[in-house]
Amino acid sequence: MFVIAVVSAKGGVGKTTISANLAAAIALTGRPVLVVDLDPQNAMQWHLGGLNQNDCKGISALSTQRMGLAEVSHLSPYGVSFTPYGNGGESNRIRFEAVLEEQEGWLLQVLKSAQLRHDTVVILDTPPGPSVYLKQAVNAAQLLLVVMLADAASYATLPEIETLIASYGRDAHKRMDSAFIINQGTNHQLAKDVTTLFAERLGTRMVPFVVPENPAVEEALACERPLLSYQPENPAATSLRAVANWLLPRIGT
Numbered sequence: 514m515f516v517i518a519v520v521s522a523k524g525g526v527g528k529t530t531i532s533a534n535l536a537a538a539i540a541l542t543g544r545p546v547l548v549v550d551l552d553p554q555n556a557m558q559w560h561l562g563g564l565n566q567n568d569c570k571g572i573s574a575l576s577t578q579r580m581g582l583a584e585v586s587h588l589s590p591y592g593v594s595f596t597p598y599g600n601g602g603e604s605n606r607i608r609f610e611a612v613l614e615e616q617e618g619w620l621l622q623v624l625k626s627a628q629l630r631h632d633t634v635v636i637l638d639t640p641p642g643p644s645v646y647l648k649q650a651v652n653a654a655q656l657l658l659v660v661m662l663a664d665a666a667s668y669a670t671l672p673e674i675e676t677l678i679a680s681y682g683r684d685a686h687k688r689m690d691s692a693f694i695i696n697q698g699t700n701h702q703l704a705k706d707v708t709t710l711f712a713e714r715l716g717t718r719m720v721p722f723v724v725p726e727n728p729a730v731e732e733a734l735a736c737e738r739p740l741l742s743y744q745p746e747n748p749a750a751t752s753l754r755a756v757a758n759w760l761l762p763r764i765g766t
Protein backbone atom coordinates (compact mmCIF):
# COMPACT_ATOMS: atom_id res chain seq x y z
CA MET A 514 0.00 0.00 0.00
CA PHE A 515 1.24 3.48 -0.86
CA VAL A 516 -0.71 6.40 0.57
CA ILE A 517 -0.91 9.82 -1.09
CA ALA A 518 -2.66 12.68 0.75
CA VAL A 519 -3.98 15.46 -1.47
CA VAL A 520 -3.87 18.69 0.53
CA SER A 521 -3.99 22.48 0.25
CA ALA A 522 -3.93 25.58 2.39
CA LYS A 523 -6.63 27.32 0.33
CA GLY A 524 -10.05 25.89 -0.50
CA GLY A 525 -11.44 25.31 -3.97
CA VAL A 526 -8.09 24.78 -5.67
CA GLY A 527 -8.99 21.38 -7.18
CA LYS A 528 -8.00 18.75 -4.60
CA THR A 529 -11.12 16.65 -5.12
CA THR A 530 -10.93 16.97 -8.91
CA ILE A 531 -7.26 15.96 -8.92
CA SER A 532 -7.79 13.11 -6.44
CA ALA A 533 -10.59 11.59 -8.55
CA ASN A 534 -8.80 11.95 -11.88
CA LEU A 535 -5.41 10.84 -10.62
CA ALA A 536 -7.14 7.77 -9.23
CA ALA A 537 -8.85 7.13 -12.58
CA ALA A 538 -5.51 7.59 -14.39
CA ILE A 539 -3.72 5.17 -12.05
CA ALA A 540 -6.55 2.64 -12.42
CA LEU A 541 -6.04 2.78 -16.21
CA THR A 542 -2.50 1.46 -15.69
CA GLY A 543 -3.97 -1.62 -14.00
CA ARG A 544 -2.90 -0.75 -10.46
CA PRO A 545 -5.50 -1.07 -7.70
CA VAL A 546 -6.56 2.34 -6.37
CA LEU A 547 -8.63 3.31 -3.35
CA VAL A 548 -9.87 6.88 -2.91
CA VAL A 549 -10.89 7.88 0.61
CA ASP A 550 -12.97 11.05 0.97
CA LEU A 551 -11.84 12.59 4.26
CA ASP A 552 -13.88 15.76 3.79
CA PRO A 553 -17.30 16.27 5.46
CA GLN A 554 -18.43 17.98 2.23
CA ASN A 555 -18.71 14.36 1.01
CA ALA A 556 -18.12 15.65 -2.53
CA MET A 557 -16.02 12.87 -4.05
CA GLN A 558 -19.24 11.04 -4.88
CA TRP A 559 -19.99 13.69 -7.52
CA HIS A 560 -16.73 12.89 -9.30
CA LEU A 561 -16.81 9.10 -9.06
CA GLY A 562 -20.58 8.51 -9.18
CA GLY A 563 -22.33 5.23 -8.62
CA LEU A 564 -23.59 5.74 -5.04
CA ASN A 565 -27.03 5.17 -3.60
CA GLN A 566 -27.75 8.55 -1.99
CA ASN A 567 -30.14 7.14 0.61
CA ASP A 568 -27.57 4.88 2.16
CA CYS A 569 -24.26 6.59 1.82
CA LYS A 570 -22.25 5.14 4.68
CA GLY A 571 -18.62 6.07 4.62
CA ILE A 572 -15.43 6.34 6.58
CA SER A 573 -17.13 8.51 9.22
CA ALA A 574 -19.38 5.56 10.17
CA LEU A 575 -16.39 3.42 11.16
CA SER A 576 -15.71 5.29 14.40
CA THR A 577 -19.04 4.21 15.91
CA GLN A 578 -20.03 1.05 14.06
CA ARG A 579 -18.29 -2.30 14.04
CA MET A 580 -17.46 -2.42 10.36
CA GLY A 581 -14.31 -2.58 8.27
CA LEU A 582 -13.29 -0.33 5.40
CA ALA A 583 -14.56 -2.83 2.81
CA GLU A 584 -18.11 -2.50 4.14
CA VAL A 585 -18.22 1.24 3.47
CA SER A 586 -16.35 1.15 0.15
CA HIS A 587 -17.70 0.85 -3.38
CA LEU A 588 -16.23 -0.02 -6.74
CA SER A 589 -16.86 3.01 -8.94
CA PRO A 590 -17.66 2.56 -12.63
CA TYR A 591 -14.15 3.89 -13.37
CA GLY A 592 -12.15 1.03 -11.87
CA VAL A 593 -11.48 2.95 -8.67
CA SER A 594 -12.48 1.71 -5.20
CA PHE A 595 -14.01 4.54 -3.29
CA THR A 596 -14.80 5.22 0.36
CA PRO A 597 -17.11 8.23 0.75
CA TYR A 598 -17.05 10.41 3.84
CA GLY A 599 -20.66 9.34 4.44
CA ASN A 600 -23.85 11.19 5.20
CA GLY A 601 -24.33 10.29 8.87
CA GLY A 602 -25.29 13.84 9.83
CA GLU A 603 -23.88 16.43 12.18
CA SER A 604 -23.84 14.36 15.39
CA ASN A 605 -21.92 11.60 13.59
CA ARG A 606 -19.39 14.15 12.28
CA ILE A 607 -18.80 15.52 15.77
CA ARG A 608 -18.30 12.03 17.22
CA PHE A 609 -16.00 11.07 14.35
CA GLU A 610 -13.85 14.18 14.76
CA ALA A 611 -13.56 13.52 18.50
CA VAL A 612 -12.23 10.03 17.75
CA LEU A 613 -9.74 11.44 15.23
CA GLU A 614 -8.63 14.05 17.74
CA GLU A 615 -8.03 11.40 20.37
CA GLN A 616 -6.43 8.67 18.25
CA GLU A 617 -3.69 10.11 16.07
CA GLY A 618 -3.10 6.89 14.13
CA TRP A 619 -6.77 5.96 13.63
CA LEU A 620 -6.83 6.24 9.83
CA LEU A 621 -3.52 4.45 9.31
CA GLN A 622 -4.78 1.60 11.47
CA VAL A 623 -8.04 1.37 9.49
CA LEU A 624 -6.09 1.24 6.21
CA LYS A 625 -3.69 -1.39 7.53
CA SER A 626 -6.57 -3.52 8.82
CA ALA A 627 -8.25 -3.41 5.41
CA GLN A 628 -5.66 -5.83 4.00
CA LEU A 629 -5.47 -4.09 0.66
CA ARG A 630 -3.40 -5.63 -2.12
CA HIS A 631 0.27 -4.74 -1.52
CA ASP A 632 0.46 -2.59 -4.68
CA THR A 633 -2.68 -0.56 -3.92
CA VAL A 634 -2.36 3.21 -4.21
CA VAL A 635 -4.53 4.95 -1.61
CA ILE A 636 -5.50 8.57 -2.32
CA LEU A 637 -6.80 10.63 0.59
CA ASP A 638 -8.82 13.73 -0.29
CA THR A 639 -8.79 16.30 2.53
CA PRO A 640 -10.56 19.55 3.42
CA PRO A 641 -8.51 22.76 3.01
CA GLY A 642 -6.26 24.08 5.77
CA PRO A 643 -5.64 22.73 9.28
CA SER A 644 -8.06 20.05 10.52
CA VAL A 645 -8.16 16.69 12.27
CA TYR A 646 -8.56 15.18 8.79
CA LEU A 647 -5.33 16.74 7.51
CA LYS A 648 -3.54 15.55 10.63
CA GLN A 649 -4.78 11.96 10.13
CA ALA A 650 -3.87 12.12 6.44
CA VAL A 651 -0.33 13.34 7.16
CA ASN A 652 0.02 10.57 9.71
CA ALA A 653 -1.05 7.90 7.21
CA ALA A 654 0.59 9.19 4.01
CA GLN A 655 3.98 8.54 2.48
CA LEU A 656 3.53 11.40 0.03
CA LEU A 657 1.69 14.71 0.29
CA LEU A 658 0.48 16.16 -2.98
CA VAL A 659 -0.05 19.87 -2.37
CA VAL A 660 -2.44 21.51 -4.85
CA MET A 661 -2.01 25.20 -5.66
CA LEU A 662 -3.25 27.77 -8.11
CA ALA A 663 -0.74 29.88 -10.02
CA ASP A 664 -1.83 33.03 -8.22
CA ALA A 665 -0.46 35.38 -5.60
CA ALA A 666 -2.73 33.99 -2.86
CA SER A 667 -1.44 30.43 -3.32
CA TYR A 668 2.14 31.69 -3.37
CA ALA A 669 1.48 33.58 -0.15
CA THR A 670 0.12 30.46 1.58
CA LEU A 671 3.15 28.32 0.71
CA PRO A 672 4.96 28.97 4.05
CA GLU A 673 1.71 28.23 5.90
CA ILE A 674 1.21 24.80 4.31
CA GLU A 675 4.90 23.95 4.72
CA THR A 676 4.77 24.83 8.43
CA LEU A 677 1.55 22.87 8.88
CA ILE A 678 2.96 19.77 7.17
CA ALA A 679 6.17 20.01 9.21
CA SER A 680 4.30 20.33 12.50
CA TYR A 681 1.80 17.53 11.80
CA GLY A 682 4.65 15.36 10.52
CA ARG A 683 6.61 16.06 13.69
CA ASP A 684 3.65 15.01 15.83
CA ALA A 685 3.48 11.78 13.84
CA HIS A 686 7.29 11.36 14.18
CA LYS A 687 7.86 11.16 10.47
CA ARG A 688 9.45 13.08 7.67
CA MET A 689 7.10 13.69 4.79
CA ASP A 690 7.85 13.55 1.11
CA SER A 691 5.90 16.20 -0.71
CA ALA A 692 5.13 17.19 -4.27
CA PHE A 693 3.47 20.44 -5.34
CA ILE A 694 1.16 20.70 -8.32
CA ILE A 695 -0.40 23.70 -10.04
CA ASN A 696 -4.02 23.35 -11.12
CA GLN A 697 -6.16 25.61 -13.30
CA GLY A 698 -3.10 26.94 -15.11
CA THR A 699 -3.65 29.69 -17.70
CA ASN A 700 -1.53 31.55 -20.23
CA HIS A 701 -1.82 34.83 -18.31
CA GLN A 702 1.51 36.49 -17.65
CA LEU A 703 0.95 36.59 -13.88
CA ALA A 704 0.19 32.84 -13.82
CA LYS A 705 3.39 32.13 -15.78
CA ASP A 706 5.43 34.36 -13.44
CA VAL A 707 3.99 32.72 -10.32
CA THR A 708 4.67 29.25 -11.80
CA THR A 709 8.32 30.26 -12.34
CA LEU A 710 8.55 31.49 -8.74
CA PHE A 711 7.08 28.20 -7.45
CA ALA A 712 9.53 26.18 -9.55
CA GLU A 713 12.52 28.20 -8.27
CA ARG A 714 11.42 27.82 -4.68
CA LEU A 715 10.33 24.18 -4.76
CA GLY A 716 12.90 22.70 -7.16
CA THR A 717 12.42 18.96 -7.65
CA ARG A 718 9.38 18.96 -5.33
CA MET A 719 7.40 20.68 -8.09
CA VAL A 720 5.38 18.35 -10.34
CA PRO A 721 6.63 19.11 -13.86
CA PHE A 722 3.11 19.30 -15.36
CA VAL A 723 0.53 22.05 -14.85
CA VAL A 724 -3.13 20.98 -15.05
CA PRO A 725 -4.70 23.61 -17.30
CA GLU A 726 -7.96 25.39 -16.59
CA ASN A 727 -10.59 23.88 -18.86
CA PRO A 728 -14.40 24.16 -18.96
CA ALA A 729 -14.75 20.40 -19.51
CA VAL A 730 -13.68 19.88 -15.86
CA GLU A 731 -16.95 21.49 -14.71
CA GLU A 732 -18.92 19.62 -17.39
CA ALA A 733 -17.52 16.29 -16.22
CA LEU A 734 -18.55 17.15 -12.66
CA ALA A 735 -22.05 18.02 -13.86
CA CYS A 736 -22.19 14.55 -15.44
CA GLU A 737 -20.83 12.96 -12.22
CA ARG A 738 -17.87 11.47 -14.06
CA PRO A 739 -14.12 11.96 -13.87
CA LEU A 740 -12.79 14.12 -16.69
CA LEU A 741 -10.65 11.19 -17.80
CA SER A 742 -13.81 9.29 -18.65
CA TYR A 743 -15.84 12.27 -19.88
CA GLN A 744 -13.22 13.67 -22.29
CA PRO A 745 -10.09 11.49 -22.28
CA GLU A 746 -8.32 13.62 -24.90
CA ASN A 747 -8.99 16.93 -23.19
CA PRO A 748 -5.72 18.84 -22.39
CA ALA A 749 -6.47 18.75 -18.64
CA ALA A 750 -7.07 14.96 -18.85
CA THR A 751 -3.82 14.50 -20.79
CA SER A 752 -1.97 16.47 -18.14
CA LEU A 753 -3.53 14.43 -15.31
CA ARG A 754 -2.44 11.19 -17.00
CA ALA A 755 1.08 12.64 -17.32
CA VAL A 756 1.05 13.44 -13.60
CA ALA A 757 0.01 9.85 -12.81
CA ASN A 758 2.77 8.47 -15.06
CA TRP A 759 5.29 10.80 -13.39
CA LEU A 760 4.16 9.74 -9.91
CA LEU A 761 3.97 5.97 -10.36
CA PRO A 762 7.70 5.24 -10.78
CA ARG A 763 8.34 7.42 -7.71
CA ILE A 764 6.07 5.40 -5.46
CA GLY A 765 7.31 1.94 -6.48
CA THR A 766 5.24 -1.21 -6.20
Ligand SMILES: Nc1ncnc2c1ncn2[C@@H]1O[C@H](COP(=O)(O)OP(=O)(O)OP(=O)(O)O)[C@@H](O)[C@H]1O
Nearest residue numbers: 524525526527528529530641697725726727730731
Ligand atom coordinates in the same frame (compact mmCIF):
# COMPACT_ATOMS: atom_id res chain seq x y z
N1 LIG B 1 -8.42 22.43 -14.10
C1 LIG B 1 -9.64 22.95 -13.88
N2 LIG B 1 -10.27 23.67 -14.84
C2 LIG B 1 -11.48 24.20 -14.62
N3 LIG B 1 -12.18 24.06 -13.48
C3 LIG B 1 -11.60 23.36 -12.48
C4 LIG B 1 -10.32 22.76 -12.63
N4 LIG B 1 -10.02 22.12 -11.48
C5 LIG B 1 -11.05 22.30 -10.65
N5 LIG B 1 -12.01 23.04 -11.24
C6 LIG B 1 -13.29 23.45 -10.65
O1 LIG B 1 -13.00 24.20 -9.47
C7 LIG B 1 -13.97 23.91 -8.47
C8 LIG B 1 -13.26 23.45 -7.21
O2 LIG B 1 -12.66 22.19 -7.47
P1 LIG B 1 -12.54 21.10 -6.33
O3 LIG B 1 -13.85 20.88 -5.67
O4 LIG B 1 -11.84 19.93 -6.92
O5 LIG B 1 -11.57 21.88 -5.32
P2 LIG B 1 -11.19 21.47 -3.83
O6 LIG B 1 -9.80 21.95 -3.59
O7 LIG B 1 -11.44 20.03 -3.62
O8 LIG B 1 -12.24 22.32 -2.98
P3 LIG B 1 -12.46 22.24 -1.39
O9 LIG B 1 -11.30 22.97 -0.79
O10 LIG B 1 -13.77 22.91 -1.17
O11 LIG B 1 -12.45 20.78 -1.03
C9 LIG B 1 -14.91 22.85 -9.03
O12 LIG B 1 -16.07 23.50 -9.51
C10 LIG B 1 -14.12 22.25 -10.18
O13 LIG B 1 -14.94 21.77 -11.23
Ligand SMILES: [Mg+2]
Nearest residue numbers: 528529552556
Ligand atom coordinates in the same frame (compact mmCIF):
# COMPACT_ATOMS: atom_id res chain seq x y z
MG1 LIG C 1 -12.52 19.08 -2.11
